[in-house]
Amino acid sequence: MNTADLGLPVDVPSTALFTDQYELTMLQAALKAGTGDRRSVFEVFTRRLPEGRRYGVVAGTGRVLDAVENFRFDAGVLGFLRERNIVDETTLAWLADYRFTGDIWGYPEGEVYFPGSPILRVEGSFAECVLLETVILSILNHDSAIAAAASRMSSAAGDRPLIEMGARRTHELAAVAASRAAYVGGFATTSDLAAGFRYGIPTVGTSAHAFTLLHDNERDAFRAQVDSLGRGTTLLVDTYDVTEAVRMAVEVAGPELGAVRIDSGDLLLVAHRVRQQLDDLGATETKIVVTSDLDEYAIASLAAAPVDAYGVGTQLVTGSGHPTASMVYKLVARAHSAEPGAPLEPVAKKSLGAKSSMGGRKWAARREDAYGVAEAEVIGTGAVPDGLVEHQLQVELVKGGEVLAREPLDAVRDRHAAARARLPLSATQLSRGEAVIPTEYV
């Protein structure tokens, strides 16, 4: 990983500070009490999917691995913690040597998940594991929320490509992660150059209304764009009058014009009219791109319209109504003492209400029917039943502190498409519903 000078508008010297203070105060108290060395198992899961959603999408795992690897307390960080009197000197000395030496298992990135799915399991001493809580949740909660929205949109779009263009609607670095998550969820391209730079996602973009307004008239603007970007470019045709603009676009670029973009109005109606007009002008190969406040429902409603590609912004980067997944990072088992080999004991919060959870280190498997369609998310502790061993979902990601494998983003994207395809057909219904398969505890 290249961690060269980033010139970012936020300067934080390590992923170690993407951390809630209480992780450090718990560490200090546990070290003093002699309990920090107890072997511990933390699991990441969600108690429920966002209301009405039928499946979740695991995204961000690759970023979690980067964050764990770069979780170090250097002199700048330690100086800050000392100056603010956040932890004592014993704890600072411990942090100076910190690096995660434990194991991480998890659902591979791009997999789908359901309520209770143990999508990440972090094992090691309490001290080394508790510190990672905040940054792991930040990444998985954000990226999975975006990927879930992206997956619904890509399902609604079918074979038509989706362009991610939401950078301006979210934090500038959240935007980069959102592009990545959108790609995992099935988007084809992004407008965000940083996402192209960092993750190799194909980038696209041609012009905005400002470009038309800069010029003395629309014809000058179109000519300037075609002169510079070629006839294959996409001309934006809704600055003044769409019909007139389409006529002029084909006049300027010829029937080889790559595409026109429509960014306002009744897209269903306008797309039909523009298609007819383009065909009448002989521009039968010129594509139509639409980009106005789309979400998965608007995309679905345009399925029968002559649209060739969709650009999605706000609704993608805000998770289409659900900007965060509600994943938690819970201690589910720990040893009774710090002695090596001390057995793990399940633990769980016992309070009444919705915040209870199931203790113990869990395995997870997706049971399939005779046709290979998922029928249940099966979660348990102890031995995995015979028929489920080969359907287990968790893979080893980090062993003894070493990241085992990194994947190309295309592999993650393909995995998501394959996992979604193995769900029951109702998974991709856009209407509100329950999780498409039940979670069974054994």
Next chain:
Amino acid sequence: MNTADLGLPVDVPSTALFTDQYELTMLQAALKAGTGDRRSVFEVFTRRLPEGRRYGVVAGTGRVLDAVENFRFDAGVLGFLRERNIVDETTLAWLADYRFTGDIWGYPEGEVYFPGSPILRVEGSFAECVLLETVILSILNHDSAIAAAASRMSSAAGDRPLIEMGARRTHELAAVAASRAAYVGGFATTSDLAAGFRYGIPTVGTSAHAFTLLHDNERDAFRAQVDSLGRGTTLLVDTYDVTEAVRMAVEVAGPELGAVRIDSGDLLLVAHRVRQQLDDLGATETKIVVTSDLDEYAIASLAAAPVDAYGVGTQLVTGSGHPTASMVYKLVARAHSAEPGAPLEPVAKKSLGAKSSMGGRKWAARREDAYGVAEAEVIGTGAVPDGLVEHQLQVELVKGGEVLAREPLDAVRDRHAAARARLPLSATQLSRGEAVIPTEYV
């Protein structure tokens, strides 16, 4: 600004890549057409507030100034753009020398805003201004959305302090900006260490349920925490049974116990019971902190409960239902030619529907009644009417490319409190409504 090696999980060498590709392709086409040098005025504004909201809060301006200052195309960035064939060599050469040399005026950070308020105005050549669109909008849309939610929450909380603890619910760097925006909106502290490091926001935190579960019993956990963090610490009392935990907390820490935290259940009911129990145990000074899925409505509903502080996570960092402000960056005027001194002409998109806007470089002033209460946001082009000159809202932020002034965050926070206090009383009603003052165009 310190831009030293950040060790972040995203590596982007400059703020210049937080940019949609079309900004660069428009630049290329404008340079080729000779229109890139036309003097231009872009304005940031929103057509509407989020539904039901009565005012907006300008936040992120300080971060915008950092981003503009660091908007440079170094060898790494240029190499990427060349390799991907995103722009031509002429444009690459122009970008290599890029630095913004224009002027920026805007509402001072922390001010309130309304539909149409020109909260930022960027002036210079089209070429140098158009490039800044994406990163400016990313910052203002994110930070203002969070600050608006924070402002409603701090208004609902009255004199009781609010703790920002949403880092785990949003992108790890969005979390840092969210802490900053929350502070602007009136929050007192944050759990996010990176926000403390970067912005000097006071940080807090003691322990989570995992700490209790790590130990053999609640008493051991409380004792370990008090031994390490002192009697003034906050003990989390809802891991098992709240009544038993409160009893034990006071037994372990004595009546000097700093606070107890309740993170689940019916907070109104539980807070009353816990207060009574603490008082009966002689812990009359021990405070009660509540932290379970709070938003401004839940905070308001606890106004009569014996609660001393609120911790807010998810709803803060997701803007309490509105995770982004809908600000746009629009070309509102440009010269007819690139000649120095060529007069500016107003321009605006003319299409039907909601995306039209008003052309021309605008001033803005807040008209007040005889008691100093705001009664209208007045926006116009041309000369400012006499009675409004001293009520103008925009200040000069960047002159000839130089950032004029940076402010301590406390000054921004104080400005917001003062600006909100000058709004009509109904501004801080939580119920859904229209903008609390009308926008008038003159």
